[in-house]
Amino acid sequence: MRKGIRSTSKYRVAKSKIFFGIMCLFSALTMIPLFVILWELAKKGYKQFNLSLFTEVAPTSMEAMFARATGNLIPGGILNGITGTLLILSMAIVIAIPIGIMTGVYLAENQEKKLANFVRHLSDLLQGIPSIVIGVVVYIWVVIPMSSYSAVAGSVALSIMMLPMIIRSTEESLKMLPVTLKEAGLALGGSYSSVVMRILIPSAFSGLFTGSLLAISRVTGETAPLLVTALGAASVNWDATSPTSAISLLIWEFYNDPNLADLVWSSSLLLLLFVLGINLLAKSIAKKWKIQ
Numbered sequence: 115m116r117k118g119i120r121s122t123s124k125y126r127v128a129k130s131k132i133f134f135g136i137m138c139l140f141s142a143l144t145m146i147p148l149f150v151i152l153w154e155l156a157k158k159g160y161k162q163f164n165l166s167l168f169t170e171v172a173p174t175s176m177e178a179m180f181a182r183a184t185g186n187l188i189p190g191g192i193l194n195g196i197t198g199t200l201l202i203l204s205m206a207i208v209i210a211i212p213i214g215i216m217t218g219v220y221l222a223e224n225q226e227k228k229l230a231n232f233v234r235h236l237s238d239l240l241q242g243i244p245s246i247v248i249g250v251v252v253y254i255w256v257v258i259p260m261s262s263y264s265a266v267a268g269s270v271a272l273s274i275m276m277l278p279m280i281i282r283s284t285e286e287s288l289k290m291l292p293v294t295l296k297e298a299g300l301a302l303g304g305s306y307s308s309v310v311m312r313i314l315i316p317s318a319f320s321g322l323f324t325g326s327l328l329a330i331s332r333v334t335g336e337t338a339p340l341l342v343t344a345l346g347a348a349s350v351n352w353d354a355t356s357p358t359s360a361i362s363l364l365i366w367e368f369y370n371d372p373n374l375a376d377l378v379w380s381s382s383l384l385l386l387l388f389v390l391g392i393n394l395l396a397k398s399i400a401k402k403w404k405i406q
Contacts, residue, residue, distance in 0.1 A: 155386060159379030167191035167380055171349055172364055178373040188374065192381050194350045195364040198265065201352065202344060202360060203330065205269035210276040211326050217277075218284025218322075219310060234285075241278035248274050249339030257343060265351075265358035268344030272336060276329040283325020287318035320400055327396035331389045337362040361385050 166189070173181075173190030181188045217233065224230040249271050256267040291314060299309035315322065340346075345357040346367065365381045368374040 152386070155379055155383040158376075159381075159383040162187060162376055162380035163383060167384070168196065169193055172359075172367070172377070173374070175371050175373045178371070178377075182373060182376075188376055190377075192361060192364050192377070192384070194347060194359045195361040195381070197350050197352065198344070198347065198359040198363075199334070199361045201354065201358060202265050202268045202272060202340070203334065205265065205354065206272040206276060206333065207326075207330065209269060210273035210280060210329065213273075214277050214280025214326075214329075215284050215315070215322060218281045219288060219315070221281065221285045222288035223310075237278045237281045240274070244338075245271075245275060245336055246338040246342075249342040252339065253342045260355065262355065263343060263345035263357040265344055265354040265356070268340045268358065268360070269354075271339035271343045272333040275333045275336065275339070276326075279329040279332060280322075280325050283328070284318070284322050287321025287325070288314060290321070291317055320402075324396045324400040327392050327399070331392040331396070334389050334392070335362050335385055337366050341366070 164187075168191060170189070170191040171194045172192055173188060177190065178188045217237075221230050221234055252267055252271040252274070256270050257263055260267070295317060296309055296314060299313045300306070304312070340360050340363055344360060344363065346363045347357045347359045351358050361381055362385065365378055365385070368378045368381065
């Protein structure tokens, strides 16, 4: 009897170890593409990854051709793309985060209402719409009425793409809060709006902030919607109503010009590091202020 129990126990332990090893193997396999991409970008992009990349605008095709002919590094950088990305992202954040958080609060507080279910389904549907389709719609809504490509149009397109993730992360974060937290605030005489703004939202700060950061990282590298909204610019432009460049747009332009192809790798490396940094920040914040 005891031998049978021991053999069964050993079999279960062995099976558990084998299953654990398989999970570790597949986890390692999922990390291989990331390390391969990082290595490839670092290997090909480090030469152009210098101070000029951050302080000078993108060079012309002629300047790059002369530099390649003489064996020198391509002059210039992507300053116009960096400033354009910051401008467009900043406006998209201002548009998307307040709307997304308020919508998520409504969905969490009115879970069974028909309108809440309708908005929830629309949010899920919006998340699956291709980015180029959103760009074309914003082109009709914003670019045509303004008679100009602009950072405003680009930010509207990116904010629409950010909304679903912010809405769902806000809703799920608020659902994790104990009901007694809200009841205690109301019992102490606080109005519904003050309880939401001063108790529920600060208590769910981790989920809200993490969801917002992930939404930002999700749209940072988008190119398709910006091609038909922001268009791009050869110089640094802080005018939100004029065509504006972005790092992703410059990568597309560099890719289509053989003389500027070397800048693709350094620009892509910078964009990848930026997105990776946002994701790591979101993970650390979620771990530090985890909702209990």
